[in-house]
Amino acid sequence: MQQQVLVSAHRLQEFGQAVFEKVGVFPQHARQTAEILVDANLRGIDTHGIYLSSLYARRLQKKLFNPEPDFHFEKRRAGVGVLDADFSLGQPATLEATRQAVKLAKDAGVGIVAVKNSNHFGAAAYYANYMAEQGCIGLVMCDGECDVIPFGGKEKFLGTNPICCSVPSGEKPWFCMDMATSEVAFGKVRAAAEAGKTIPANWAVDRDGNPVTDATQAYAVVPMSGAKGYALGLMIEIFSSRLTAMPYGAQIIRKFDDWENKSFMGHFIQAIDIEAFCPLNEFKKGMDELIEDLKSQPKAPGIEEILIPGEPEWRTKVTREKQGCPIRKEDLDLLRRLGVDLGVPFPA
């Protein structure tokens, strides 16, 4: 096991906020971005957590993100709008889009906001959960730099293209699906390679497009369930990029590698106001009924409990709110260096 330390969410958030303020980000945006990153740490999605503050701060310093964006939201119809994020950090831009989507939905019953000129927005669940807290079904899609081959291809073309949906119920945890449409995230392949482990043959391909079990030979990951994940990933690519003429997967710059060019990211945010269909408390009861029924189903051999999508993350959050968030040794080094550079000591 790697060495890691536990840091409270509160202190991680203070750190993140101070970092972003130091590189010139609006205080409100700095706070929002830190909160959204740390929410991912709390829910156990550390790949989308506070360690990204280093990447973001470096890109802000290079003027590849705009620290003081001038958001421009245009309502196009009763249920539709477009947000120009002006190259902002993705988090405050997407949060603003989410708020506008809820506002549209409270009026028209459904609201869609397409975001353009944005950046990496972190974990999608924060925004979908925000909508669920407002009595809406929240739907979030985003493309990203390419890591996934198309079905039948051998070159990276699609992003891992997450789709996220959050639905309120009476009892917590709420339904919250947040998944990449690749069979696995590339991070899992990298982790296997570092650990000297093999990977299942349906995870990744080598440079020639052949399936590999040697993780060190993996070049690209494959869509989940072949043609199905390819179709779903491509749909998300279309929703994220084609409504606003943003670049798609193969054209999107690699944020960890390209230090010359801005990203032009598009996102797709949709809220459905449940009250447009039925009273919210009735809907929540209906969700409770479904979830209770599901959880009381007979288990497969070796399985102790049937979980709802989002339930593992919910449980991790309850634990980490008490115990703190584990920060891996390598991220600790990264964040400490960032803290030294900016005069904002990392709290561990």
Add this chain to the structure above:
Amino acid sequence: MQQQVLVSAHRLQEFGQAVFEKVGVFPQHARQTAEILVDANLRGIDTHGIYLSSLYARRLQKKLFNPEPDFHFEKRRAGVGVLDADFSLGQPATLEATRQAVKLAKDAGVGIVAVKNSNHFGAAAYYANYMAEQGCIGLVMCDGECDVIPFGGKEKFLGTNPICCSVPSGEKPWFCMDMATSEVAFGKVRAAAEAGKTIPANWAVDRDGNPVTDATQAYAVVPMSGAKGYALGLMIEIFSSRLTAMPYGAQIIRKFDDWENKSFMGHFIQAIDIEAFCPLNEFKKGMDELIEDLKSQPKAPGIEEILIPGEPEWRTKVTREKQGCPIRKEDLDLLRRLGVDLGVPFPA
């Protein structure tokens, strides 16, 4: 190979329409239902084609479908409505919902229609393609009688829950994803069992919840990519059933087996008016650019061509419009018997 005959789409449609009229269906609904069934035959989705006219006619005769439904559409908000299908054949009800969704979208930018008290609607692509022809992105979801275990469970709980999305481009074929969220349709498992073939270990489980390769031992199919398909299938279950308090998978009656009880099916139909975001011809150009780029990507070993979701069905349709639709021997017997019973000779 099984014996099969080729029948023109035109003659299949005349047959279907006459069958439905014979059992008392409104002529317009009879025509629509036949057209939607035969469109599935044309596109090669024979499991959702004309052979279903037998099932539908039998259920109509037993008053389990309502041949003369009184549709009630209620616009709830600028972008949202609910259609009570009054136990109609699913096809005319869903087509009506699709038209209403487009109408809402042309006004509010996006339109959602939740359908209740409906029945099996055939293949979702017809409705999504209809929306795409109107300059919209079409999205269709539906649950169904349970065949799929939840992730971690061993009892059937979810339907194979299709999701379908159609998007117009300049050149045809258009993007059209239409897929079950199970790893495979149960029909494929049945076909393997009949042919005495084994199935991959990630397709199905036996009565104890253990993965099987002996197709004859398969009891239920599994969600695509495990937890991911489970989440997606459950989302579709929620969209289809919880907004209108319709039954969900485990409660939905089995249309081929239960001859006592009506179905209470829910569907979810969404149209997004592309013109709310950008001029339609610009959007179509952007789609053409993406598709051309995708199709020119390097191929995996042994692959001749990268296909767009919907392209195989499109090609099949072009062929079958010229050559006719193959009807399998067993379906031929079924349809001939139906024709004899109703005095509507099957045209082959």
